[in-house]
Amino acid sequence: MKKSVNPKRLFAIVLSLVMIAGLFAGCSDKGESAGSAARGSSASGSAAGDAAAGEARPDTIEITNVSYDPTRELYAEYNEVFAAHWLEETGQTVVVTQSHGGSGGQARAVIEGNEADVVTLALEGDVDAIRKEGLIDEGWLSELPNDSSPYTSTIVFLVRADNPKGLQDWDDLVKPGVEVITPDPKTSGGAKWNFLAAWAFSDQNYGGDEEKNTQFVKDLYANVTVLDSGARGSTTTFVENGQGDVLLAWENEAFLAIEEHPGEFEIVTPSLSILAQPSVAVVDENARKHGTEEVSEAYLEFLYTDEAQRIEGKYYYRPSNQEILEEFSDVFNLEIKLVNITDDFGGWDAANEKFFNDGAIFDQIYAREA
Amino acid sequence: MPKRAMGTNTGRSIRRRRNQVIPGFGLSMGVTIFMLSLIVLIPLASVFVVLSGATPQEIWKAITDPQTVSTYKVSFACAGIASVVNVVFGILLAWIITRYKFPLRRVLDGLIELPFALPTAVAGISLTTLYSDKGWIGGFFAKFGVMISYTTIGITIAMIFIGIPFVVRSIQPVLEKLDPQYDEAASVLGASKARIFFKIIFPEITPAALTGFGLAFARAIGEYGSVVFIAGNIPWKTQITPLIIKSKLEQFNYTAATSIALVMIIFAFCVLFGINTLQARINRIAQG
Numbered sequence: 001m002k003k004s005v006n007p008k009r010l011f012a013i014v015l016s017l018v019m020i021a022g023l024f025a026g027c028s029d030k031g032e033s034a035g036s037a038a039r040g041s042s043a044s045g046s047a048a049g050d051a052a053a054g055e056a057r058p059d060t061i062e063i064t065n066v067s068y069d070p071t072r073e074l075y076a077e078y079n080e081v082f083a084a085h086w087l088e089e090t091g092q093t094v095v096v097t098q099s100h101g102g103s104g105g106q107a108r109a110v111i112e113g114n115e116a117d118v119v120t121l122a123l124e125g126d127v128d129a130i131r132k133e134g135l136i137d138e139g140w141l142s143e144l145p146n147d148s149s150p151y152t153s154t155i156v157f158l159v160r161a162d163n164p165k166g167l168q169d170w171d172d173l174v175k176p177g178v179e180v181i182t183p184d185p186k187t188s189g190g191a192k193w194n195f196l197a198a199w200a201f202s203d204q205n206y207g208g209d210e211e212k213n214t215q216f217v218k219d220l221y222a223n224v225t226v227l228d229s230g231a232r233g234s235t236t237t238f239v240e241n242g243q244g245d246v247l248l249a250w251e252n253e254a255f256l257a258i259e260e261h262p263g264e265f266e267i268v269t270p271s272l273s274i275l276a277q278p279s280v281a282v283v284d285e286n287a288r289k290h291g292t293e294e295v296s297e298a299y300l301e302f303l304y305t306d307e308a309q310r311i312e313g314k315y316y317y318r319p320s321n322q323e324i325l326e327e328f329s330d331v332f333n334l335e336i337k338l339v340n341i342t343d344d345f346g347g348w349d350a351a352n353e354k355f356f357n358d359g360a361i362f363d364q365i366y367a368r369e370a
Numbered sequence: 371m372p373k374r375a376m377g378t379n380t381g382r383s384i385r386r387r388r389n390q391v392i393p394g395f396g397l398s399m400g401v402t403i404f405m406l407s408l409i410v411l412i413p414l415a416s417v418f419v420v421l422s423g424a425t426p427q428e429i430w431k432a433i434t435d436p437q438t439v440s441t442y443k444v445s446f447a448c449a450g451i452a453s454v455v456n457v458v459f460g461i462l463l464a465w466i467i468t469r470y471k472f473p474l475r476r477v478l479d480g481l482i483e484l485p486f487a488l489p490t491a492v493a494g495i496s497l498t499t500l501y502s503d504k505g506w507i508g509g510f511f512a513k514f515g516v517m518i519s520y521t522t523i524g525i526t527i528a529m530i531f532i533g534i535p536f537v538v539r540s541i542q543p544v545l546e547k548l549d550p551q552y553d554e555a556a557s558v559l560g561a562s563k564a565r566i567f568f569k570i571i572f573p574e575i576t577p578a579a580l581t582g583f584g585l586a587f588a589r590a591i592g593e594y595g596s597v598v599f600i601a602g603n604i605p606w607k608t609q610i611t612p613l614i615i616k617s618k619l620e621q622f623n624y625t626a627a628t629s630i631a632l633v634m635i636i637f638a639f640c641v642l643f644g645i646n647t648l649q650a651r652i653n654r655i656a657q658g
Contacts, residue, residue, distance in 0.1 A: 104620045129622055184603055186617040226520050227603040229613060236495060236599070241519065242504030357621060358435070366605040368436070 060093040063292050063299060066116035068103040068190075068278075069232050070253050074315040075120070081311065082302050086295065094295055102230050103189045110135065110283060117287045117296045123189040124149075124279045124341070125348040135285040147342070149277035150303035151317035154338060155197045157268040158238065158247040158254040165245045169270045170201040173246060174219035181237055181244035185356055187229040190276075192356060194248040197274040199355070200339040204272060218365035239265070250276065251332070252316035269333040275340040278317075417628055417635065424625040432626035433633050437605055438614050445611040446637070448522055449590035452529035456586045457579050459530075460537025467538075468545040482538050485531055490595025497528055498600040520602030525610065528597045533586030540582035544575050577649045584645035588638045 067075060079096040086094045099106065099114070103122035110116045111133045121127050124147070130136050141148050159167055165178055173180055183191035195217065202216035221227075226243050228234040231253065238247035239257050246268075249257070254267050280300050287293045302308055309319035313328045325334070345351040355361045421429060432438070467479050485493065499505050502519040503512035511518055518524045548571065556566045594612040602608045611634060618627035 108619065108622075184617070187603075187613065187620050189620065224604070225602070227605075229598050229603060229616065233599060237498075240495075241499050241502040243502060243520070352621075358623070358626070363437070366437075368606055 057090060057092045060095060061292060061295055062095045062097065063117040063287075063290075063296055064097045064099065064115060065118050065120060065299070066099045066106050066110055066114060067120040068106060068122045069100050069230075070250065070256070071120060071278075071315075072098070072100050074312060074317065077315075078303070078308060078311055081307060082299055085302060086298065089298075092295075094299075096299070104187075115286050115290070116283050117290060117292045118280065118282050118299055120278065120280045120300075122276075122278050123192070123348070124277065125352065126189055127279045127281050128348070130281075130283065135283050136281050137284045140281040141279070143282075144280065144300060145304055146320045147277060148279050148281055148300075150280060150300075150308070150320055151278065151312040152320060153251045153276045153278070153317055154273045154336065155194050155248055155276065156251045156254050156273065157270060158249045158257060158265050159245065159268055161264055161266060163266055163268065167246050167268060170198055170220075170272070171205070173198075173223060174216060176223075178223050178246065179225045179244040180220065180223045180246055180248065181226055181228075181234050182224055182248040183231050183234045184227045184229060185362055188231055190231045190250065191234075192351070193250075193274050193276045195355065195362065196341070196345060196351065197248075197270075197272070197339075200274060200344060201270065201272045204339075214361060214365060217361070221365055251318070255316035255331075269336050272337045272339065275338040277341070414635065417632055420624055420628045421632065424629070428625055429629040429632075432618075432629040437609075438611070438630060440606050441609045441611040441614050442633070444522060444525065444607075444609060445591050448525045448610075449529055449587050452526045452533055452590050453583050453587040455526075455530050456533045456537045457583050460534055460582055461541055461575065461579060463534070464538045464541040464545050468542060469550070482535050486535055490532070490593065491599070493531060494528060494596035494599035497531060497596065498524070501527060501600065519600050520604075520608065522608060524600040524602070525597055525608060528600045529586075529590035529593060532593055532596055533590050536585035536589065537579065537582030540578045540585070541575050544578045545571075548574050577652050580645050580649050580652075584642050587641055591634060591638060 065075060065079075075096075075098055079098070083094050083096065086092060099109075099116070101109070103126050106114075106119070107121060107126035107129050110119060110130050119127055119130065124141065127136065127140065127148075131138070131140060144150070146152075157167060157173075159165070165172070167173065167178065172178065182194050185191040185195045198217050198220050199213055202213040206212040206216065226234070226237045228237055231250065234247060235249065235253055235257060237243045238249075239261060247254075247257075251267075254265075258265050258267065280303065282293065282296045282300060284293070287296045303312070304320070306321065306324060309321045309324040310327070313319045313324060313331070316331070318332055319325045319328070325332070339345075341348060341351060345354075353360065463482070467475060467482075498519045501508040501511075501524055503509060503517060505519070508518045516523070518527065552570050553566045556570055557563075561569070592612065594610075594616070597610055598613055601610055601613070603613055611630060615627045615630050618624075618630065
C-alpha cells in the first residue's frame with residue numbers, strides 16, 4: 001500500500017517543484033526581458049541607422065490605430081486603401097490594428113501603456129491628455145492641416161418619422177413635454193459638443209447673457225429623460241428602446257441610424273450647431289520605440305488626400321477639403337451656421353474649466369435646489 | 371467483501387489526511403501568499419498608493435460631495451434590495467433544482483450560471499430593451515404606470531440578474547447534502563410544512579444564504595456594465611457610484627476616483643466581514 005502512495009507523493013513534490021521553478025523563472029524572466037529589451041533597443045538603434053543609410057525597409061510593418069467608437073466602419077475601409085497605397089509607394093506591407101472604444105477611455109488606455117502608434121480620437125482634449133504625459137510631442141495640433149482634424153462632424157437632431165413634435169431648432173427642445181436623449185458630458189467626451197452647441201445657440205439668440213444661457217441649458221437638461229454614459233448608449237436608448245422625442249447626435253451617427261432603420265427617423269439640422277473636430281496625432285514616443293514614425297505620419301497625412309476624403313464623406317464625416325465637401329452637398333446641410341471651440345469658447349481647457357469640471361456650470365444646472 | 375473495502379477506504383483517507391497531499395505548510399503558504407499578493411493584494415494596495423499623494427481634505431471633499439453621496443444611497447439601497455430578493459428567490463430556485471426531478475432540470479441548472487458568462491453590457495442592453503416602456507415586459511407594467519428601465523427599479527432588476535448565481539450556488543450544495551429524511555421524520559411527527567421549513571431547513575441553509583447574500587451584494591455595488599444602461603444616469607435620481615468614478619476618470623481626476631473607490635472597498639469589506647462574523651457565530655450555535 002505504501003508503494004501505491006509513493007507515486008502520488010512524488011507527483012505532488014514534482015508539481016510543487018515545477019511551480020516553484022516557474023515562479024523563479026517568472027522572476028528571472030523580468031531580468032531577462034529587460035536584457036532583451038535592451039538588446040532590442042540596440043537592435044532598433046542599428047535598424048534606424050540602416051534606414052538613415054537608405055537601406056531597404058522590412059517587408060511588413062505593423063501599426064496600431066487607437067480610435068473611438070463610431071469610426072469603426074470608416075477605418076476598416078480606409079486601412080485597406082492606405083495599405084494598397086503604401087505598398088505601391090514603398091513596396092512594404094502595412095498591417096493596421098484597430099482599437100475602438102469611448103474616446104476618453106481610449107486616451108487613458110494609451111497613457112497607461114496601450115502601445116498605439118497613432119490616435120484618432122473624438123476630442124482634442126483626449127489627445128492633449130496623452131501629450132501631457134509626454135507621449136506626444138508638443139505642437140501636435142499644428143502638425144497636420146485644419147488643427148489636425150482631417151474630417152469634421154456636427155451635432156444634429158434625430159427625430160422620429162414625420163417629426164410629430166415639430167422640433168426645428170434648439171428653442172423647441174426646452175418646451176415642456178419634449179423628451180430629449182443625450183449622453184452625460186461628464187462621462188462622455190463627445191457629449192460635450194452637444195452641450196456647447198446648445199449654449200452657443202442661446203448665446204447668439206438671447207443677447208449673450210450668461211444667466212439666460214445657463215437657464216436655457218438648465219431647461220434643456222431638465223427635459224433629458226435618459227442621460228446615458230456614452231454616445232452609443234444614447235443612440236441605443238433612442239433608436240432601439242424607443243425613448244424620447246429627439247436624440248442629440250453626431251451627424252455621422254444620425255445618418256447611420258437612418259441607414260439601419262429606413263423610414264423610422266429623420267434628421268433635423270438646427271439653425272446653429274458646433275463644428276465637432278475629431279483630432280488625430282502620431283504617438284511619437286511609441287512610434288519612435290517601434291520604428292514606425294514614417295509610416296505613422298504617412299498614415300495620417302493620407303487622410304487628407306482626395307481619395308481618403310471621399311471615403312470619410314461616404315461614412316458621413318464632413319471632409320475638411322471644401323471642394324470635396326461640396327460634392328456631398330446633397331447629403332450634408334451646408335447652410336448650417338457652425339461655431340467652433342477655438343474661436344467661440346477659447347479652446348478646450350477654457351471650456352472644460354467653465355462648463356464641465358466639478359462644480360462648473362454643468363454641475364450647477366443639476367444642483368439640487370435647496 | 372464490501373465491508374472490508376469500506377474499512378480500508380476510511381483507513382486510507384485518515385492516513386492521507388495526516389499525510390497531506392500538498393507537501394509542506396511553509397511551501398504551500400508561500401505559494402499562496404505570493405499568488406494572492408500578485409493578483410489581489412498589490413492591486414488593492416495601489417489604491418492607497420494613488421491616494422498617498424492627496425491631502426486628507428481633498429479625499430474628504432471627493433467622498434462627501436453631495437451628488438456623490440446621493441449615488442451611494444442609490445447603489446447601496448438597490449444592492450440591498452436586490453440581494454434580499456436574490457436570497458428569497460435563490461433559496462426557492464436551489465430547492466426546486468435539488469429536490470424535484472422534472473424535465474429540463476439539468477438545463478435550468480446550467481442556465482443559472484449564464485449571468486456570469488454573459489458580457490455585462492449585453493445583459494444590460496437586453497434588460498433595458500425588455501423592461502423599457504416600449505419593450506415586452508416593461509410595456510405591460512407601463513400600462514399600470516410603473517416604469518422599470520431608467521428608474522431605481524430597473525437598477526435593482528439588473529443587480530438581481532447578476533447576483534442570482536451567487537445565492538443559488540452557495541445554497542445548492544447544502545440542500546443536496548441535507549437528507550430528506552429529516553423533513554420526512556418531522557412531518558411524521560406532525561410538524562406543519564411551515565414549521566419544517568423554519569425549524570429544520572432554514573437553519574441549515576442560513577450560513578450558505580448569508581454567504582450568497584454577501585457575495586451578491588458586493589458584486590451589485592461594484593457592477594457597472596449592466597447597470598449603467600438601465601439606470602438612465604440622471605443626477606440625484608438614478609446615478610450609481612461606479613458611474614461617478616467613471617466621470618471622475620473622464621476628467622483625469624484620479625484622486626477623486628480613487629477616493630470614492632476606497633469608500634466602496636471599505637464598505638464591501640465591512641459587509642463581507644460582518645457576514646463572516648455572523649456565520650461563525652451561527653456555526654458555533656449550530657455545533658452546540
